[in-house]
Amino acid sequence: MGIAGQIAMRDQSQSIPATMLAAVYRGVNDVRLETVPVPEIGAGELLLRVHTCGVCGTDLKKIASGSHSAPRIFGHETSGVVAAVGDGVRKFEPGDRVVVFHHIPCRQCYYCRHKTFAQCATYKRVGCTAGFEPSGGGFAEYVRVMDWIVEHGTVHIPHGISFEQACFVEPVNTCMKGMEALRLQPAETVLVMGQGPIGIILSVLARRAGATVITSDLYPERLRITKSLGFDRLIDASQNDAVQAVRERTEGRGADAVILAVGSDRLIRPAMDAARPGGRVLLFAQTQRGEVVVDPAAICVDEKSLVGSYSASVDLQDESVRFVMNREVDLERLISHRFPLRESARALELAAHPQPASMKVVIQPGMAWV
Numbered sequence: 001m002g003i004a005g006q007i008a009m010r011d012q013s014q015s016i017p018a019t020m021l022a023a024v025y026r027g028v029n030d031v032r033l034e035t036v037p038v039p040e041i042g043a044g045e046l047l048l049r050v051h052t053c054g055v056c057g058t059d060l061k062k063i064a065s066g067s068h069s070a071p072r073i074f075g076h077e078t079s080g081v082v083a084a085v086g087d088g089v090r091k092f093e094p095g096d097r098v099v100v101f102h103h104i105p106c107r108q109c110y111y112c113r114h115k116t117f118a119q120c121a122t123y124k125r126v127g128c129t130a131g132f133e134p135s136g137g138g139f140a141e142y143v144r145v146m147d148w149i150v151e152h153g154t155v156h157i158p159h160g161i162s163f164e165q166a167c168f169v170e171p172v173n174t175c176m177k178g179m180e181a182l183r184l185q186p187a188e189t190v191l192v193m194g195q196g197p198i199g200i201i202l203s204v205l206a207r208r209a210g211a212t213v214i215t216s217d218l219y220p221e222r223l224r225i226t227k228s229l230g231f232d233r234l235i236d237a238s239q240n241d242a243v244q245a246v247r248e249r250t251e252g253r254g255a256d257a258v259i260l261a262v263g264s265d266r267l268i269r270p271a272m273d274a275a276r277p278g279g280r281v282l283l284f285a286q287t288q289r290g291e292v293v294v295d296p297a298a299i300c301v302d303e304k305s306l307v308g309s310y311s312a313s314v315d316l317q318d319e320s321v322r323f324v325m326n327r328e329v330d331l332e333r334l335i336s337h338r339f340p341l342r343e344s345a346r347a348l349e350l351a352a353h354p355q356p357a358s359m360k361v362v363i364q365p366g367m368a369w370v
């Protein structure tokens, strides 16, 4: 950080402490509450005081699998208040309520020109950190937001919209990207397997695209929430064979499209069986590498396609912001558990072992604000 940046930051820093609490990933299934330095910011950057950060399935997989080196501070569905801005930042000032994306692509490389943003090298660089190897940082009191994220991945939260609603911008974006991959046509029938928060968002987007939506989940508690959002074609997968039930509702064909929103490879086969010949299956939660058995004739003879989608699309940023900030859906309702930062370990534990009544889990450093 340049001298100018240091001065700029010091000017605003009367109320910014030198240290903060953070949930630090120290190794497989080992996340500890620690006191760490508040990150310093440089020119073009901003310091965000975190109010709410959603716990995402990808955080949980990184923590449980040890796929990433330790130490790190995870958390990337982050909303809060600008605490300080570095030199040259014009779009934001201290006190602004914002939500930040942690990945933004360059828009110029081969992958960006071909709209596969998640494969862009710049995109893969994480632009938000609370210390250590940049990893999002939302599970901490303060996050340093780097310049390209300030410029292209930081969004004001309008008046009357809560930090909780706003923290859904990134997950909604990833769901919109998945829907694009699925190329859903109006009047098609889609089965959404899994009605956790992501499955519900995908269901809402499918309905918005004009599709007839059938949903399934093992937990009746979740289906009750789905129902309350106006969905009436529900399959209780604890009592019924979802494949059979979908065929019965589609003149024996199967669904035009199937979205798998459960992170279990065992459901890939039933998802393909539930799709009609020529239908598509979107893998949305299969984020771990491995091997599965697939019937090759389902792809060749039955012409079913398997498509995947991962992470967010910068092209859908405005649309996802509009969807969330216009409250097209009351996303706060999908939050079942709110934990103070001090109880991050409990929050992660619950999110990693969903209960019938648990939906979206959020960590809220802002709970301690006075």
Ligand SMILES: [Zn+2]
Pocket (backbone or CB within 6 Å): 056, 057, 058, 076, 077, 170, 171
């Ligand atoms: Zn996420």
Ligand SMILES: [Zn+2]
Pocket (backbone or CB within 6 Å): 105, 106, 107, 108, 109, 110, 111, 112, 120, 121, 122, 123
């Ligand atoms: Zn790029």
